[in-house]
Amino acid sequence: AQTVTQSQPEMSVQEAETVTLSCTYDTSESDYYLFWYKQPPSRQMILVIRQEAYKQQNATENRFSVNFQKAAKSFSLKISDSQLGDAAMYFCAYRSRIQGAQKLVFGQGTRLTINP
Amino acid sequence: GAGVSQSPSNKVTEKGKDVELRCDPISGHTALYWYRQRLGQGLEFLIYFQGNSAPDKSGLPSDRFSAERTGESVSTLTIQRTQQEDSAVYLCASSLVLLTYGKVYEQYFGPGTRLTVT
Numbered sequence: 001a002q003t004v005t006q007s008q009p010e011m012s013v014q015e016a017e018t019v020t021l022s023c024t025y026d027t028s029e030s031d032y033y034l035f036w037y038k039q040p041p042s043r044q045m046i047l048v049i050r051q052e053a054y055k056q057q058n059a060t061e062n063r064f065s066v067n068f069q070k071a072a073k074s075f076s077l078k079i080s081d082s083q084l085g086d087a088a089m090y091f092c093a094y095r096s097r098i099q100g101a102q103k104l105v106f107g108q109g110t111r112l113t114i115n116p
Numbered sequence: 117g118a119g120v121s122q123s124p125s126n127k128v129t130e131k132g133k134d135v136e137l138r139c140d141p142i143s144g145h146t147a148l149y150w151y152r153q154r155l156g157q158g159l160e161f162l163i164y165f166q167g168n169s170a171p172d173k174s175g176l177p178s179d180r181f182s183a184e185r186t187g188e189s190v191s192t193l194t195i196q197r198t199q200q201e202d203s204a205v206y207l208c209a210s211s212l213v214l215l216t217y218g219k220v221y222e223q224y225f226g227p228g229t230r231l232t233v234t
Contacts, residue, residue, distance in 0.1 A: 004158075043205060045159075045225035091158055102147060102166070102213065103175070104223065106158035 002027045002094050006107035013082045014115050020067075021077045021110050023092030031097040034068065034075045035104070039089040048090070051075065053097075079112075087114045118142065120226035122208050128232045129198055137193045137229045141210030148191050149209045149223060150183055159207060165191060166213055198233045205230050 003026045013019035025034070036048040051059045051068050058066050063083075067076045079086055092107040121140040129135050141148050146167045151159040161175040165185040176182070180199075185191040195202055209223040 006158075043207070043228045043230075045207065045209070047222055050222075093159075102164055102211075103149065103161040103172070104151075104159070105161070106151075108158045109156075 002029070002032075002096070002105050004092050004094050004105050004107035006092055006110050008110045009108070010111045010113070012113040012115055013079075015082055015084060017082055018078060018080045019082055019112065021079075021090050021092075021112065023075045023077070023107055025073050025075065025092070025094050025107075027073070027094065027096075029096055029098070033095045033097060034066075035093040035095070036064070036066070036075075036077045037091045037093060037106075038086075039091060039109070040087075045091075049077065082114050084114050084116060087112055120208055120210050120224050122206075122226040122229050124229060125227065126230045126232075128234060131200060131233055132197055134194065134196045135198055135231065137195075137206050137231070139191045139193070139208030139210075139226060141189070141191070141208070142224055144188075145210035145212055145224070146188050147211045147213040147221075147223075148185055149211075150191070150193050151207045151209065152177075153205045153207060153228070155204070162193070162206075195231075198231075200233050203231055203233045 005024045032053045034051045038046045049061045049064050063080045065078045089109045091109045093104040123138045148165045150162040153159045163183045164172040180196045183193045205228040207228040209225045211223045212221040
């Protein structure tokens with residue numbers, strides 16, 4: 001079974017600075033997807049960014065980018081120019097690419113605080 | 117268009133009572149998922165429905181938990197004889213699914229139901 005580990009329960013950063021959230025995972029599969037989700041106090045899960053394992057290029061979405069190290073099974077999220085609205089819980093998630101395996105496997109989450 | 121909706125938003129129940137949680141997926145989404153999120157934890161998969169296929173119930177923690185979905189519409193998660201360890205936020209998500217190898221669509225989540233068992 002796949003597992004996802006987020007070793008940083010809490011992180012804080014000054015507004016406008018850059019912060020990196022860590023995620024490692026364990027799988028025997030070679031083809032899969034990885035995601036970062038944001039969960040503000042409203043509880044709504046919001047997809048931030050996704051990475052397909054067969055792609056070597058790191059995904060980027062505006063101020064959000066990932067550092068995907070497949071051999072190390074590491075998938076970190078970098079947030080540049082942090083804004084107050086980025087404060088939330090962030091979850092790393094794994095999804096198999098096997099047909100029918102639709103469920104997401106989540107890490108424990110990292111609470112990100114933005115200091116003004 | 118409307119997103120995934122869940123009701124009730126909050127539910128407080130006494131230990132031993134049964135509860136029903138409702139999820140209305142996005143119209144046209146054939147896949148529906150239930151997850152559980154305990155306080156301070158990540159989401160745990162409970163069950164997955166896809167069209168008329170048999171649901172994937174591999175995440176249900178005990179036989180006190182069951183879920184139904186009629187066609188591609190509303191789903192109900194039922195917890196019988198609730199226990200204090202059932203206290204959590206129950207999140208529902210829906211997505212499109214294309215039944216070819218590896219095609220994945222984003223899962224859209226509802227706001228969840230916070231269940232408190234006293």
